[in-house]
Amino acid sequence: MLAYYLDLxxxxxxxxxxxxxxxxxxxxxxxxxxxxxxxxxxxxSGDPIPWKSAQLYVPQIDMWGPQAQQNxxxxxxxxxxxxDYGDAVALMRDHRAKLQSAMYPIGPSVVPADAAKHPITTSxxxxxxxxxxxxDVPFEYGSGWSAADDEHRAPVxxxxxxxxxxxxxxANSVGKMLNIDGRDYRVVGVMGEWNPQPVFYDITNTGGxxxxxxxxxxxxxxxxxxxxxxxxxxxxNETPDAGFEGLQKSHCIxxxxxxxxxxxxxxxxxxxxLEGFARTRFPDWAPNVRLRNLPDxxxxxxxxxxxxxxxxxxxxxxxxxxxxxxxxxxxxxxLRRSSEIGVRRALGAPRAAIYAQFLTxxxxxxxxxxxxxxxxxxxxVVSVGWVLPRQIANLAHLDFSLLATTLAVSVIASVLxxxxxxxRAARVVPAWQLKSN
Amino acid sequence: xxxxxxxxxVYRTELVETYALRxxxxxxxxxxxxxxxxxxxxxxxxxxxxxxxxxxxxxxxYHLDGVEVSQLDDNAxxxxxxEKIGFIFQAxxxxxxxxxxxxxxxxxxxxxxxxxxxxxxIMQSLERVGLAARAKHxxxxxxxxQQQRVAIAxxxxxxxxxxxxxxxxxxLDTQMARGVMELLEDIxxxxxTIVMVTHDPELAARAQRNVHIIDGQVVDIAEEPRxxxxxxxxxxxxx
Numbered sequence: 001m002l003a004y005y006l007d008l009x010x011x012x013x014x015x016x017x018x019x020x021x022x023x024x025x026x027x028x029x030x031x032x033x034x035x036x037x038x039x040x041x042x043x044x045s046g047d048p049i050p051w052k053s054a055q056l057y058v059p060q061i062d063m064w065g066p067q068a069q070q071n072x073x074x075x076x077x078x079x080x081x082x083x084d085y086g087d088a089v090a091l092m093r094d095h096r097a098k099l100q101s102a103m104y105p106i107g108p109s110v111v112p113a114d115a116a117k118h119p120i121t122t123s124x125x126x127x128x129x130x131x132x133x134x135x136d137v138p139f140e141y142g143s144g145w146s147a148a149d150d151e152h153r154a155p156v157x158x159x160x161x162x163x164x165x166x167x168x169x170x171a172n173s174v175g176k177m178l179n180i181d182g183r184d185y186r187v188v189g190v191m192g193e194w195n196p197q198p199v200f201y202d203i204t205n206t207g208g209x210x211x212x213x214x215x216x217x218x219x220x221x222x223x224x225x226x227x228x229x230x231x232x233x234x235x236x237n238e239t240p241d242a243g244f245e246g247l248q249k250s251h252c253i254x255x256x257x258x259x260x261x262x263x264x265x266x267x268x269x270x271x272x273x274l275e276g277f278a279r280t281r282f283p284d285w286a287p288n289v290r291l292r293n294l295p296d297x298x299x300x301x302x303x304x305x306x307x308x309x310x311x312x313x314x315x316x317x318x319x320x321x322x323x324x325x326x327x328x329x330x331x332x333x334x335l336r337r338s339s340e341i342g343v344r345r346a347l348g349a350p351r352a353a354i355y356a357q358f359l360t361x362x363x364x365x366x367x368x369x370x371x372x373x374x375x376x377x378x379x380x381v382v383s384v385g386w387v388l389p390r391q392i393a394n395l396a397h398l399d400f401s402l403l404a405t406t407l408a409v410s411v412i413a414s415v416l417x418x419x420x421x422x423x424r425a426a427r428v429v430p431a432w433q434l435k436s437n
Numbered sequence: 438x439x440x441x442x443x444x445x446x447v448y449r450t451e452l453v454e455t456y457a458l459r460x461x462x463x464x465x466x467x468x469x470x471x472x473x474x475x476x477x478x479x480x481x482x483x484x485x486x487x488x489x490x491x492x493x494x495x496x497x498x499y500h501l502d503g504v505e506v507s508q509l510d511d512n513a514x515x516x517x518x519x520e521k522i523g524f525i526f527q528a529x530x531x532x533x534x535x536x537x538x539x540x541x542x543x544x545x546x547x548x549x550x551x552x553x554x555x556x557x558x559i560m561q562s563l564e565r566v567g568l569a570a571r572a573k574h575x576x577x578x579x580x581x582x583q584q585q586r587v588a589i590a591x592x593x594x595x596x597x598x599x600x601x602x603x604x605x606x607x608x609l610d611t612q613m614a615r616g617v618m619e620l621l622e623d624i625x626x627x628x629x630t631i632v633m634v635t636h637d638p639e640l641a642a643r644a645q646r647n648v649h650i651i652d653g654q655v656v657d658i659a660e661e662p663r664x665x666x667x668x669x670x671x672x673x674x675x676x
Contacts, residue, residue, distance in 0.1 A: 343531075351515075431491040
């Protein structure tokens with residue numbers, strides 16, 4: 001019967017090409033607007049590490065005290081978003097989580113061995129050895145460094161495959177030396193393709209999204225010893241002493257911190273450890289600590305930009321308007337065929353057959369709208385940079401799932417739009433239609 | 438074949454109740470050709486739509502081919518319409534988008550027949566009404582008489598036990614009307630039960646017997662002694 005309904009739908013749609021085109025375009029515009037907005041929203045709201053995001057936690061400690069909270073009208077009374085150097089180092093020393101790493105952004109220059117080549121400005125992070133298993137960094141060659149390297153401030157480095165291509169022509173560079181800001185570092189690992197969005201391990205310093213993947217990672221203690229300055233945000237409640245050393249001694253916050261806790265009880269234990277830690281270090285006020293898992297942390301940091309949410313809502317609103325319009329057009333079209341419906345009912349069509357016939361017609365409009373909607377969605381994804389910040393817009397991309405979703409949304413939306421007109425069509429009383437002829 | 442006893446059809450609004458049929462009794466036997474006559478608004482078409490299960494009724498009983506139909510749901514009523522009843526309408530009611538072949542195909546589609554069986558029946562029906570050569574034509578390309586013949590072919594294709602015709606010649610000129618009437622007589626001779634509503638006394642005279650309706654009731658039954666007796670009994674029983 002499906003072939004029969006498809007044939008009837010094609011005949012019906014061909015009978016009024018203008019009206020058909022209007023409905024198809026209405027659906028296509030509504031669907032493409034929503035799918036374009038969805039592609040952006042999907043890119044910024046996705047879980048960057050879904051297999052373990054629930055086990056990754058970000059600890060927060062209030063090192064400034066309630067007075068600072070009162071002085072800051074914007075404060076939500078929670079602890080600051082990052083740690084100061086002293087707390088970060090102390091937490092690392094206590095080593096209470098399964099895996100943990102303090103980290104801060106760095107931006108040193110890499111000087112190629114070939115003097116003819118220009119120095120390369122890089123971006124990266126100073127981290128501890130546990131960072132690599134903590135966030136599941138993939139390696140093309142070698143691996144991360146050891147805890148002993150952390151302790152001994154070893155001059156070692158993990159570099160991206162992109163930097164490896166620039167400096168070592170993509171060869172296995174493990175064991176080779178790399179000059180970073182005038183000092184030699186031994187390459188211990190070359191990362192595979194890795195550019196998580198958002199940059200979940202350091203939201204505070206990256207703002208959530210980065211256009212380029214990071215070039216290198218150095219040991220935290222080594223970077224501190226080499227005076228590699230913080231390349232991210234620094235937030236102080238009092239002026240620190242001069243220089244990088246002054247920053248390390250201050251209560252300015254600039255260090256991101258992440259831990260892995262595999263169970264709820266481990267998380268509870270760590271939270272109570274944090275409270276004890278805060279009580280000991282800041283005895284002048286009640287401990288004010290937080291321990292959020294990664295999804296909660298991303299939410300707390302408003303990683304999904306509000307304008308992408310608004311765009312999505314507006315686009316969905318547009319889709320609903322398009323659906324209502326399509327429903328109106330379908331209603332007019334279907335009820336104009338009341339006499340045909342009456343005849344079909346008289347000749348033995350049950351209501352279900354009328355539903356099937358007219359919903360098939362709706363689905364066909366949706367399919368046509370979906371195909372045109374795909375083209376418009378492609379145009380939309382390419383040009384979304386006109387309305388959204390470039391680094392956000394760049395994340396939107398066309399892939400198979402977006403294409404399939406566009407077609408599915410279009411067909412489902414059209415069938416939904418056709419439901420009311422079809423139910424009216426199926427309620428046509430055949431006797432009245434036949435009497436009135 | 439078709440038996441209605443004390444049947445009533447009431448149209449209700451907030452203010453009034455209008456009886457379209459009241460204490461309506463009729464018994465059509467298998468193989469009969471019955472003409473139902475009466476003035477406009479007497480309830481002829483209402484009777485026909487109830488007989489064809491296109492409308493429900495308010496009271497009484499209706500047995501169609503031995504089945505009491507008042508309690509049947511929409512699906513069961515649709516199935517009976519499809520399998521046991523053939524309709525012929527005054528306005529032909531062909532579907533303009535479909536050619537002759539596909540119009541005749543409509544009731545067979547809802548019966549779930551295989552394509553070759555449908556094709557055989559369609560061509561057989563079209564040959565019977567003399568329009569096999571016009572199978573690919575659209576309704577708009579045919580004369581009124583030809584359209585009504587297509588409608589008759591559509592009604593016959595499913596081999597129904599009962600043909601219901603509502604003013605089948607009402608939209609046709611005399612010559613075409615005669616042709617359609619001869620076709621109906623021919624179908625009746627083939628063993629079909631036909632109930633035909635008509636205004637036309639000449640047409641009614643060609644039926645086996647006549648049933649006259651006034652104000653929603655059967656008032657006069659002519660021609661057939663067997664039916665006279667039955668109607669007399671019914672009148673005596675129900676006043």
